[in-house]
Amino acid sequence: MRRLPPLTAIEAFIQVARTGSVKAAAQELALSAPALSRRIQALERFIGKPLFERRHQAVALNSDGERLLQQIAPVLDRLTDAVEYMTSGVEVLRLRLGVLPLFASQRIFPHLGDLRARYPQIHLDIDTAGHNMARVGDGLDAAIALARDPDPSLYAKRLDTNNVYVIGARTLLEGPDPVTRPEQIEKLTALIHRDMPDTFSAWRHAAGLDELEPLAIDHFDSGALMLEAAAQGLGIAFMHESHFDEAHDPRLVKLFDIEVASPYSYWFVCRPRAMQLRQVKWFHDWLVEVLKA
Template identity: 75%
Template sequence: MRRLPPLGAIEAFVAVARSGSVKAAATELALSPPALSRRIQTLERFVGRPLFDRRHQATIPNGDGERLLAQIAPVLDQLSDAVEAMTTGTEVLRVRLGVLPLFASQRLFPRLGELRREHPELHLDIDTAGHPMARLGEGLDAAIALAREIDPTLYARRLDRNRVFVIGGRALVDGTDPITDPSQLSKLTALIHRDMPDTFAAWRHAAAIDDLEPLAVDQFDSGALMLEAAAQGLGVAFMHESHYQDAHDPRLVQLFGIEVESPYSYWFVCRPRALRTQPVKLFHDWLIRTLGEQ
């Protein structure tokens, strides 16, 4: 049998790669940072190359590290599940799910108790890193993605249809110079999500102000931070109606009342072969039944 590196070294590598921090991984594994670093060095000597780019505040997998992580992390998870099933007497099924943080906090997490009661054996590993569809089959089993369209080689089910809202702080309508006309956007900063770059153009076209430019355009990769920025008066956010409704934030208001169909939807996405596995099938069926497009 071919010799393998120590399991502790593999476990340390996966923990650091996933957390991006030696300190955080050491806490997770109940090790001192020097002891964990020695385990990483053991694995790097075994494979004959460095696996991380070491920066001042973070330890990030390099190209070789990313490739190794994609291959061994799922195997380590399966090993952990097998041991858990043996010790508890209950089979553990696991889905590695990519999802945007705002969808997770507003729409998925409030219903996960129902999933756990229905399928107590099913567990989710949540991944909020970017580009989830590109990582399907390489670290992710499935994803809930925000997109205009989906690669036809993937299995996809639309979860919603939405409208673009212009969301601002309440002070914009309650102040001495209230914002009531779309032309006043020329005095405001537009807040745009990087995964939804066409929301502003779609709304502007529907409002018949194609030539109007905002004071500035600030881009975000976090919907939650966009809503907070709007509430703090840092600009107006071009987001989905559901984002506004589900926020339940009295500091926010919808501006102008113009209804614009969004070019983007949330989708459940996976590779076709993944849907044939029991964990993904169970989660898919529950998700479509519970949160899918009606």
């Protein structure tokens, strides 16, 4: 049987690859930075080639490191699950799910009791960091991504279609100069999500106002904070109809009666082979059923 490198070296490699930082990975593994670096160096000597590009403040995988991570990270995750099962005596099917916080809070968490009742073996590790589609297969079993079109190499299931709403504070409809005409956007700040950069241009084109420019554009990476900023009167949010409907916030109103199909949808994505895992398939089927209902 071919000799394998130490498991501690593999664990260190995966942690550094996922965090992009020796210091952060060392903290996660309760090691000193020099001790962790020695484990990485031992793995590189075993393999016979470097796995990282060293930079001043961080490290990044090189092409060999990327290939190794894609091959061994899922195996180590499954090994972790197997040890957890053997030590607890309870079957645990752990699903590492990437999802945007607003989708999770509005459309998943209200129904998690049903998921637990139906599949008590499934336990979710929730990751709300951005760019989750790019990390599927590398630390994530699956992701719910907001995108125009998913990566064609992934299994993808569209979860919804939506309209773009202009969402603002109810106070914008009050006072001597209520906001009732799209042209008044010139005096307002537009709030745009970084994962949905084209919502404003799509809405503006559908409204026949291609030259319309807001007072300013502020970018967010949190839908929940966008809604709160709009409710506080800090700007008008270009978001999805479902974001508005599920917020149930009496401080917010939809501005303008203009129907605009969104160029973005939520997608369930995973590596094609991941659909063979029970926890991925069960969660996928459950989520599709819940959203249809």
